[in-house]
Amino acid sequence: MASDPEQPPVSSFSQERKSSAEVTTEREPLLNGFHASENYSISAAILPFLFPAFGGLLFGYDIGATSSATVSIQSPSQSGITWYNLDSVQIGLLTSGSLYGALIGSVLAFNIADFLGRRRELIVAALLYLVGALITALAPTFLVLVAGRLVFGIGIGLAMHAAPMYIAETAPTPIRGQLISLKEFFIVIGIVAGYGLGSLWVDTVAGWRYMYGISSPIAVIMGFGMWWLPASPRWLLLRAIQRKGDVQNLKDTAILSLCQLQGRTFHDSAPQQVDDIMAELSYIGVENEVTFVEMFRGKCKKALVISAGLVLFQQITGQPSVLYYAASILQSAGFSLASDATRVSILLGVFKLIMTGVAVVVVDRLGRRPLLLGGVSGIVVSLFLLGSYYIFLDNAAVLAVVGLLLYVGCYQISFGPMGWLMIAEIFPLRLRGRGLSIAVLVNFAANALVTFAFSPLKDLLGAGILLYIFCAIAVASLVFIYFIVPETKGLTLEEIEAKCL
Structure with missing residues (x-):
């Protein structure tokens, strides 16, 4: 949304920047870690963690499944293709294709992350996961297979960039470390699942297609889940302070976001939390990009x-x-x-x-x-x-x-x-x-x-x-x-x- 020239200044809901002496006085509670207890509901915190963590699950699954897929695709009897006789360079491209895609995704994230926001970036990542998995699973030629691996890898790069941010910015402070660390847990679950399903399908005709294709339904769940979740309230408030939209509208949206993230029990405290975050952001100084x-x-x-x-x-x-x-x-x-x-x-x-x-x-x-x-x-x-x-x-x-x-x-x-x-x-x-x-x-x-x-x-x-x-x-x-x-x-x-x- 374009900035509204008539929008109220940020100071209408947060204090103006103080002189250096005054800022020191106001900042003292912040610097010493004295802040109000943060209300949250464990049940409400599960889904804002779970759907972004699916991005890590699919990353780990790709690592585990590829080790068996390279065996399956080179089998004259089980590969189900005529171009199974791959040389070492082609195997290298197959195994590392998603890694190179992740590098591309990381570069793209540098330019689009702050514009898209964490939620929409994860939706794009889920779409790339879906498209990449389908292209790889249905690939009629080796070049199409590598292209699918690259597309899937770009999804990895975006997901591994946006998921930690979204979880960090929406998680309650007392359990933030546990939730972000659980994303690594999901990566390892994905690796184990990749090894396990790969060992089941390695002796199946065209088993490598199943190994890669099974990622697609998880990507769909991830995409719909992120579509349902709200935007990061901190990203919304950053855009408000930087005047990249109607300030009051962004503030109201951030309040609704916090309400959804914390659960119904804590709806009354959401407006005060938004004001507190806005005040802290003003003191820190984030007005300019x-x-x-x-x-x-x-x-x-x-x-x-x-x-x-x-x-x-x-x-x-x-x-x-x-x-x-x-x-x-x-x-x-x-x-x-x-x-x-x-x-x-x-x-x-x-x-x-x-x-x-x-x-x-x-x-x-x-x-x-x-x-x-x-x-x-x-x-x-x-x-x-x-x-x-x-x-x-x-x-x-x-x-x-x-x-x-x-x-x-x-x-x-x-x-x-x-x-x-x-x-x-x-x-x-x-x-x-x-x-x-x-x-x-x-x-x-x-x-x-x-x-x-x-x-x-x-x-x-x-x-x-x-x-x-x-x-x-x-x-x-x-x-x-x-x-x-x-x-x-x-x-x-x-x-x-x-x-x-």
Whole structure:
């Protein structure tokens, strides 16, 4: 909606910006975390989390299903196609096509996120998931198959960008950490489901079509769910303060949004919450859109350093490269099921699910920093054990199994959920759309780099030295977390901006 020149100024419902002395006095409760108890209903908070989390579920499912789909599509008897004889480059395009699409989606999000808003971006992501899944499942040629993978991947990029923002901006503060961390839980559920359904269909004629096509009904549910949900109230109020529409209309819409998000019991408190958020946003100063140069200054720069550093270390500390060794380590320890790579994947997926569940339960009690520091410390120990196994202790298979499980468990209580949680919380509101797109881009780019470089580095250096390098990087990430990453537990998003940046 175009700005109305007759609209009342923002100060009609929030206080005018004060002189610096006055602002300090007014900000003091905000900076010290003194804010009114936030009313919310657990039942009302479920759907605003669930439908965005389906975007993570489909991302995880794509990871798990593709491992079986590549086997199915190359089978002369079970592929159901005449072009099953794919070379290594074509297999690489098939497996990484969604990743490259996600990179494109992250770039697109930088330019369209603040215009579309979180809700509409997730609706677009659901549409791309649907179209990509159908194109892939019905592909008559290899080029059409790759095109479908790219379209699906663009949906991944948009969903992994918008879902953390929508959940963060609509979740009640006391359970915000649990809800955003649950999105990682849904990603792991998707991975396990992908491995499981893939193992069921891998021996079915044209089974790969079923593996990819099953994503389409979930995408439809996600799209209709986001259509029903309200827009993020914080995004609406940002547009009001920046005068990108009728101010009073945007404020009224934000009140209705809060009412839907909190439940009927708390309708009376919604107008006061909107006024409080507006006042806090006015004090913080979000009236003007952030420019590209401003993104690398002051609070914006600090938020970018924290978020980009976390998602970079998330990838370059060995995830998912360490899992490459899982089957051989378990085989050497005498686990007969390790001869089946799919069973190993399902086993580790279930373990990842359990450990992510642990993180979800304790994150809003312990805080973000303790889980990051404790989990990454465990990652350092696990990588040292695994590196030592491949260089010095090749007869101590039990030690390697302990190192593998320790790595998976510690990653899932630290970098796995905490990385996505922190990048959703740490950005100032007016930077959140563009800043999070940069963080997601760094995440997928680092993932692509590690995936690409892993095999040649393993051949050049050997497994042990490579794992030691990952260990050294994990130590560096521990230093980064200790000195740079703040604690955000119990703070509203506006308080995080005022107090932590």
